[in-house]
Amino acid sequence: TPSSVSVPLKRGRDYAIRYTSLRDLPGILHDVGLRTGKCVVVTDENVGAQYRSPVRTALSSAGWIPHVITVPPGEKSKSADQLQVLYDDILEWGIDRDTPVIALGGGVVGDLAGYAAATLLRGVPVVQCPTSLIAHVDSALGGKTGINHATGKNLIGAFHQPNVVVADLDTLGTLPQREWTSGMAEVIKHAVIADADLFSFIEEHLVDVMTGRRRDLIHKMIPRAAKVKAEIVAEDEKESGRRAILNFGHTFAHAIESVAGYGTFTHGEAVAIGMRAALFLSAQRNTQAIPRENIDYVLRAIPQQHDPSELDWQDVRRAMQSDKKNKGDVVRFVLLDRLGQAYVTGDISDAALRQAWDFAT
Ligand code: NAD
Ligand code: ZN
Structure with a gap:
């Protein structure tokens, strides 16, 4: 495995896909210039059951204050209702423009949390941690974020590139x-x-x-x-x-x-x-x-x-x-x-x- 693949973008927004263990997340956040403080972790119930606690532990041990939000699994969570739940939870907990949102999951979590990050305070940093195969090769890369509408899929969204993608291929071991x-x-x-x-x-x-x-x-x-x-x-x-x-x-x-x-x-x-x-x-x-x-x-x-x-x-x-x-x-x-x-x-x-x-x- 290469240790990273770079995604070259204009205006200094290049980012890397770092192939490593989720345990290295704090070190990578540091590498990309995010300063320790509060961070939001969004995951779903399936992924959360496996990886929420090691991620929380790694972040806390490195001085971060993580707030973990777990949404129900599945496409239904890419909804305005679920987005509202995230907004309420995150804004009541309190963030500033440097507080990163960490999307830990498949394409549903990545699109939903990515869109929340794109819109909260007009944009806070987002770190994609893909756990499904689709997320590893597709949805976590490229900056498209969004939710569905009753009239169709992905009709509401924004381009919001991640600061970094932390790709732990071992998470695929639990994928159905x-x-x-x-x-x-x-x-x-x-x-x-x-x-x-x-x-x-x-x-x-x-x-x-x-x-x-x-x-x-x-x-x-x-x-x-x-x-x-x-x-x-x-x-x-x-x-x-x-x-x-x-x-x-x-x-x-x-x-x-x-x-x-x-x-x-x-x-x-x-x-x-x-x-x-x-x-x-x-x-x-x-x-x-x-x-x-x-x-x-x-x-x-x-x-x-x-x-x-x-x-x-x-x-x-x-x-x-x-x-x-x-x-x-x-x-x-x-x-x-x-x-x-x-x-x-x-x-x-x-x-x-x-x-x-x-x-x-
Ligand atoms: P998903 O996030 O629903 O994940 C599929 C299922 O696998 C879920 O039940 C999830 O809980 C589970 N899961 C994920 N990782 C797991 C793991 N490591 N262990 C155990 N269970 C795990 O969906 P998906 O297939 O990852 O992605 C599909 C979504 O991505 C669609 O909403 C699609 O529109 C979107 N998408 C977006 C882009 C983009 O560019 N933004 C590109 C492609 C797809
Ligand atoms: Zn596709």
Whole structure:
């Protein structure tokens, strides 16, 4: 494992992903110039049960005054109601503009606590401590924070980059298997859109990386997948261009999640199906350049708990139309030029979409 991966941003806001134990959190806070005093730790019940007390102990022993807030696990916590609970708790306890918020958990905690940090006192420092695979390779990096609204996911939010990401890969040891394989979808996504060598690595070790049990492989794979995201974000922090390729498979995925009802498919399961559809469309346009069978084989290694072919195509089609990543009426898709290179297009016929759906489901 490299000891760190850097996320280069403009105007001196670069930050590092530090691969180390959560026990080193106080030392890292010190390294990035945060002065000991009060700090807020936000976690959820599952993650908190495992890691809240060692983190609290490490912080207290180093002179910090931690205030730990535990939210219920799951997507429902990315809500205005839960955000209000955080605001009340944090403001009543009392913070100032230098008080860091430490997000200890998966993407839900990272997005919620990150958004609270972005908005409290117009922005306090945030430190992301990812514990799920999705958080390690995706949600803890890149500065997007936010909550959901009744009308859709992630509709309220802000860009708020962390001061540092403290990535303890050993926390993945307690992650449930379904969350692990779901997270593999985003790892494969990063490989397919931007790192052909990472794809070969996954292909070669497919069975082992899908179980998540080989520590040596995991410690190679995760920093590489994180680096893909870091590089794309560094190039395009606010998603005006290239960053959009991170949405590979996501136009279909968001529609699947919404039509099936959130929580039926995990995000990663839906992304795996969406990537198979996008792969089909890519190969249709560019038959020679894309190793469709290889990529499809890897994507099919992600177990599905539900059958997407039971969803109504017209519902899925309509849901894609209302995705917030669209421009005007045009539904935008990310397709592959070849393995390791992606582009955004808005020009796909209804007939082709239907074929892609049938292929993927
Ligand atoms: P999550 O935070 O709900 O975590 C999944 C489940 O695993 C939860 O039940 C959680 O309690 C549990 N868990 C996490 N780490 C654990 C550990 N080490 N041990 C035991 N249990 C653990 O969800 P997620 O899959 O991490 O992330 C999905 C969320 O991230 C979605 O809300 C999505 O919108 C968001 N996301 C955001 C970005 C971004 O750029 N901000 C990117 C991708 C996804
Ligand atoms: Zn995603």
